[in-house]
Amino acid sequence: MWVARRLSNALPRATSRMGMDPMLGSFLRNMVYAASLVIVVVLAIGTLGVQITPLLA
16 A cells, blocks of 8 residues: 555656646546555455456456
8 A cells, every 4th residue: 555655646646747637646646546545455355365366257
């Protein structure tokens, strides 16, 4: 979760350096954070031994 937060906090700075709208940077930050958390949860469930193939299909 630390990596997800760190990555999502870097996006608004990167988008502002590229001259993009600050609202777009905030939106991208939220989307990257949510996607990262979903990936972490799916990987954690798979590590616990639960079959995740039906969930992904």
